[in-house]
Amino acid sequence: MLTVLDGKRRYLARKNGMYHIGDFAVLKDLKEGKAKLGTREVYVLRSNLYDYISTIKRKAQIIALKDAAYIIARCGIRSGWRVVEGGAGSGAMSIALLYYTYPDGKVYTYELRDDFAAIAKKNVENAGLQAHWILKKGDIRKDVEERDVDAFILDIPEPWEAVDMAKKALRQSGCIMAYIPTYNQLERVYRKMKSVGFVDLEATEIIKRNILVGDMGTRPDNVEVAHTGFMVFGRKL
Numbered sequence: 001m002l003t004v005l006d007g008k009r010r011y012l013a014r015k016n017g018m019y020h021i022g023d024f025a026v027l028k029d030l031k032e033g034k035a036k037l038g039t040r041e042v043y044v045l046r047s048n049l050y051d052y053i054s055t056i057k058r059k060a061q062i063i064a065l066k067d068a069a070y071i072i073a074r075c076g077i078r079s080g081w082r083v084v085e086g087g088a089g090s091g092a093m094s095i096a097l098l099y100y101t102y103p104d105g106k107v108y109t110y111e112l113r114d115d116f117a118a119i120a121k122k123n124v125e126n127a128g129l130q131a132h133w134i135l136k137k138g139d140i141r142k143d144v145e146e147r148d149v150d151a152f153i154l155d156i157p158e159p160w161e162a163v164d165m166a167k168k169a170l171r172q173s174g175c176i177m178a179y180i181p182t183y184n185q186l187e188r189v190y191r192k193m194k195s196v197g198f199v200d201l202e203a204t205e206i207i208k209r210n211i212l213v214g215d216m217g218t219r220p221d222n223v224e225v226a227h228t229g230f231m232v233f234g235r236k237l
């Protein structure tokens, strides 16, 4: 998969090495390096996770890339792992999980709503990562069929209601993570994980700040996303 950088705009070249703006194919037979688009020079780069996540079409709020990166590291998610996730939303976290479990792992994503499932499917397919993805219609709080999975990733409004299911589905030492926007939800899911015996608990937030490098001086960007989500982690004993 290739990414085209057209000034500040970033696009995935979706089909047969073509660069698309909307449904309009602009450049054919793309190769890594520089390319001409009319009189403009664009850069063609091999796509990475940053490209996939920053170009997805959003319907639901996504797990931010900075948070997804910590989730991957804290849980140790890697190639060959089997991961259960819910819900699909826009598919951003699914893409991160698929990227790191490739090629031998499996990601099972549970989603209640058809409209979100459809948008997540489109985004995962645009990233070309669908081969080891199983998207299931269902409630992650009660419908999970998989057992001995390596990680259980929750981004739903009531994650505490899925903690018992996670305990059933996870293997020993397997990682649970809940992503929530408010302190009330954080406390509730933390206490629930503790009460059912998850260990190595951590509640955390990642703060990222961009720095503008200018000719006259270098300083933090004055526009910032101040809050995305909190994360609560635990491991099954």
Ligand SMILES: C[S@@+](CC[C@H](N)C(=O)[O-])C[C@H]1O[C@@H](n2cnc3c(N)ncnc32)[C@H](O)[C@@H]1O
Pocket: 060, 061, 062, 063, 086, 087, 088, 089, 090, 091, 092, 093, 094, 110, 111, 112, 113, 116, 138, 139, 140, 141, 155, 156, 157
């Ligand atoms: C905030 S979005 C998830 C965003 C996603 N993590 C991403 O990065 O794009 C929450 C999703 O969870 C789904 N959902 C809510 N409760 C659920 C449940 N009990 N089981 C499965 N999906 C659920 C919603 O329909 C919605 O699509």
